[in-house]
Amino acid sequence: MDQIAFIFDILLPALMQGLVVTLKLIVWSAPFGLALGIGVAAGRQYGGPVLSRVCKTFVFLIKGTPLLLLLFILYFGLPSIGITFTALTASVIGFILCNGAYNSEYIRGALLSIKDGQMIAAQALGMTRAQAIRNVIMPQALRRAIPGLSNEFIYLIKYSSLAYMITVVELSGVGKNVATKYFIYTETFMVVGIVYLALVTITTVAVNILEKRVAVPGMNRAAAAQL
Amino acid sequence: MSDNNIVLRVEDIHKSFGNNEVLRGISFGVRRGETKVFIGPSGTGKSTLLRCINQLTIPDRGSVWLDGEEVTNSGARINYFRQKIGMVFQNYYLFDHLTALKNVELALLKVRGMSRSEAREKALTELRQVGLEDWADHYPAELSGGQAQRVSIARALAMDPDVILFDEPTSALDPELTREVLEVMKKLALQGMTMLVVTHEMGFACSVATEILFMENGVVAEQGTPDLLMHDPKFTRMKNFIGQFDSYRGD
Numbered sequence: 001m002d003q004i005a006f007i008f009d010i011l012l013p014a015l016m017q018g019l020v021v022t023l024k025l026i027v028w029s030a031p032f033g034l035a036l037g038i039g040v041a042a043g044r045q046y047g048g049p050v051l052s053r054v055c056k057t058f059v060f061l062i063k064g065t066p067l068l069l070l071l072f073i074l075y076f077g078l079p080s081i082g083i084t085f086t087a088l089t090a091s092v093i094g095f096i097l098c099n100g101a102y103n104s105e106y107i108r109g110a111l112l113s114i115k116d117g118q119m120i121a122a123q124a125l126g127m128t129r130a131q132a133i134r135n136v137i138m139p140q141a142l143r144r145a146i147p148g149l150s151n152e153f154i155y156l157i158k159y160s161s162l163a164y165m166i167t168v169v170e171l172s173g174v175g176k177n178v179a180t181k182y183f184i185y186t187e188t189f190m191v192v193g194i195v196y197l198a199l200v201t202i203t204t205v206a207v208n209i210l211e212k213r214v215a216v217p218g219m220n221r222a223a224a225a226q227l
Numbered sequence: 228m229s230d231n232n233i234v235l236r237v238e239d240i241h242k243s244f245g246n247n248e249v250l251r252g253i254s255f256g257v258r259r260g261e262t263k264v265f266i267g268p269s270g271t272g273k274s275t276l277l278r279c280i281n282q283l284t285i286p287d288r289g290s291v292w293l294d295g296e297e298v299t300n301s302g303a304r305i306n307y308f309r310q311k312i313g314m315v316f317q318n319y320y321l322f323d324h325l326t327a328l329k330n331v332e333l334a335l336l337k338v339r340g341m342s343r344s345e346a347r348e349k350a351l352t353e354l355r356q357v358g359l360e361d362w363a364d365h366y367p368a369e370l371s372g373g374q375a376q377r378v379s380i381a382r383a384l385a386m387d388p389d390v391i392l393f394d395e396p397t398s399a400l401d402p403e404l405t406r407e408v409l410e411v412m413k414k415l416a417l418q419g420m421t422m423l424v425v426t427h428e429m430g431f432a433c434s435v436a437t438e439i440l441f442m443e444n445g446v447v448a449e450q451g452t453p454d455l456l457m458h459d460p461k462f463t464r465m466k467n468f469i470g471q472f473d474s475y476r477g478d
Contacts, residue, residue, distance in 0.1 A: 117316065117318060117320035118320065118322060118323070120283060120316070120320060121314075121316065121320035121321070121322070121379075122322075122334075123283065123309065124281060124283060124309055124313075124314040124316075125309065125310070125333075125334035125338060125382070125383075125386060126306045126307065126308075126309040126310035126334060126338045126386065127306070127334060127337060127338055128303075128306055131337055131338070135333060135337055136322050136324075136333075139324050140322075140323060140324045143324065216323065216324045216366055216368075217366040217368045217369050218323065218366060218367065218368020218369070219323055219324060219366075219368070
């Protein structure tokens with residue numbers, strides 16, 4: 001078969017369907033992963049001894065075990081105790097937990113970099129610790145965490161392909177199916193790779209724009225270098 | 228509480244850090260409109276004393292009263308008292324991610340629950356008061372030390388405090404910037420703001436203070452009006468201390 005015809009008539013239309021699934025996985029996972037990361041980082045840094053221990057243990061477990069294992073437990077394991085998720089839901093839950101745990105470490109690092117004076121000044125004005133964290137500490141920490149968080153987001157784009165292992169036919173899954181059906185492996189997987197590259201490129205550009213938009217004089221290296 | 232003009236009363240404050248007893252029983256009362264200045268060698272607990280007043284540091288013993296209400300052991304109500312007791316820090320501690328205007332606005336919006344327009348108007352008024360209305364949209368990193376300190380004074384003023392604590396407000400500034408900050412503080416004193424000031428600026432202390440408290444080794448060693456401490460032969464310790472200053476300056 002003509003290669004051009006294969007790519008444009010068969011492969012790309014199929015990949016578009018897979019891309020939609022991949023985007024669903026990412027779009028549903030990322031916001032909750034970020035929220036979880038913020039919650040876990042704040043809980044670990046500012047929570048009481050119990051909450052802090054819980055957050056630490058959560059991160060320890062997620063960091064210490066393969067994501068694939070987590071997905072297997074969520075999809076194949078939990079039904080045995082009566083909890084059944086669709087493959088897509090199980091994947092999204094797994095990704096949120098994984099993304100959240102790693103995000104929390106980036107955010108925690110940023111929280112540690114905020115000087116004590118910011119909290120002291122906020123409290124001296126009558127803010128509660130929670131108000132100070134929400135209005136003073138977090139906005140600064142999140143800006144500093146953007147490079148790490150974007151890294152984690154890019155990982156998410158790529159490890160979303162693990163959903164295929166629990167029957168979600170997303171971008172990589174579609175590629176695999178097309179490749180085995182037509183016995184055209186190299187070209188197919190290269191095109192799949194290009195689609196991932198495009199997603200990552202778009203993300204990188206978007207993060208650069210975001211970083212510029214929220215930049216505050218004196219709070220990032222670029223501005224510091226200009227001084 | 229015999230004198231009902233007393234707005235702030237500090238009674239027998241003790242504080243230790245480990246084996247180091249920093250404050251060994253400090254007591255005084257502040258009348259409305261007074262400026263009390265704390266002078267003394269470094270490490271004698273002056274800053275710790277200010278922090279004990281608004282409970283940023285919890286004293287081991289003793290109590291603090293604002294307008295007849297106990298500030299110590301006040302639980303969650305401490306956030307109410309902290310609105311009434313403003314504080315200005317040596318290193319300004321402006322919120323780095325907010326413009327000068329938003330620095331002043333933030334607590335008005337989040338703590339006092341003002342509307343956006345109300346808070347903005349109030350913040351601009353306070354910035355005008357310290358001469359920085361034109362700098363409202365600049366970030367802390369774009370301000371000089373003197374400007375940053377004036378913004379932090381405006382931030383404290385915005386809460387309409389009963390008393391403002393100044394913790395070495397000019398120690399990080401060069402002489403020129405020091406002057407612009409001291410001028411603002413002098414103006415506040417003349418307008419009747421009640422102020423407690425920890426400083427090494429003797430000129431400011433002598434011209435503005437209602438009373439100077441000379442602290443050493445965690446106690447108030449000498450106490451009186453600037454005139455009294457400078458000229459009464461009975462008081463020697465503070466004069467010696469200032470003498471050291473003068474010799475450093477080559478007088």
